[in-house]
Amino acid sequence: MSWDLQTDRPIYTQLIEQMEIRILSGVYPSGSRLPSVRDMAQEAAVNPNTMQRALSQLEEAGLLVTHRTSGRSVTEDAQMISQAKRKLAREQIETFLENMGRLGFDHAEALLLVSGMLEEMKK
Amino acid sequence: MSWDLQTDRPIYTQLIEQMEIRILSGVYPSGSRLPSVRDMAQEAAVNPNTMQRALSQLEEAGLLVTHRTSGRSVTEDAQMISQAKRKLAREQIETFLENMGRLGFDHAEALLLVSGMLEEMKK
DNA sequence: ATTATTGTATTAAGCGCTTAATACAATAAT
C-alpha cells in the first residue's frame, strides 16, 4: 500500500484522504490498532508533525480513537464506518456527474460513456 | 459564470482548470477573444499576477493564443479543443472508477450505483 | 500625434505548509 503524494496541494490533506479510504475500505479494520505516528510518518516519507496533523483531524472526525500512550486505533463503531463509506461513494458519484455536466454531458450521456468505456475494457 | 475558489490548494491551478472547462465546454468558443488579464482578475477577485500565471500556462498548453497588445484568444484549432474535451471526459471516468475501486467497488458495481442514483433522482 | 489598453516583469511583504530538532508527560513493557 503506497503513499503517493502530489506536490500540488497540502500533504496533510492527502494523508487524511488516503487514511480515510484505508479505513472505509477495510485496510485498517474497525477496532484495529494503527502503527505509531513516527512509524507511519516514516512509511509515508513525511515529517511526524505532518502525519500527526492528519491523524488528529481524523480523530476529530470520529474515525480514529487515541489511547494516550498506547497508540491510536480505528473506531469500533462499524456502523459509522459503513455509513461514511456509503456517503463517500455517493459524493464520488455526485462529483463525477457534476464534472461531466460542466464539460457539457448530461447525466444520461455520462452514464452511457461509462458503460461504453467498460465495454471497451472488456475486449 | 462564477469562480468559486477553494483555499485548500493553489488558486492558479484552480483557475487553469476552470478556464479549461470553459474553453472545452464552449463558454469561450474557439477563436473568441478573452477579456484582459486585469478584467478577468477582477472578475475572479484575484490578483492580476495570479490570473496571468494561469493564462500563460494555458497558452503553453496550446489552448490560448496571445496577441501581444490586443489581448488573448482561444485557439482556432477546433479539432484540438474537441480532442482535449474527449480526453478530459475519459480521464474523469477513469478517476471516478479508480476512486470507487479504492473504496471497494468494482467497475460493474460502480456503474450500478450510478444508474441507481439516476433512478432515484428521477422521482 | 496622443492616449489608452494590452501583456509582461520586478520587488517586497505576509501567509500557510513542511521540515527539523528537541522536549515532555504518561504508561506499557521489561
Added chain:
DNA sequence: ATTATTGTATTAAGCGCTTAATACAATAAT
C-alpha cells in the same frame, strides 16, 4: 524500578503561493 514507547507541544527555518505596488514596451484606438 527502570526503560522504551506513546502522543503531544514548541521553536525556527525554508519554501511556494498570493497579494500589492509599480513600471515598461508595444500597439490599438482616438
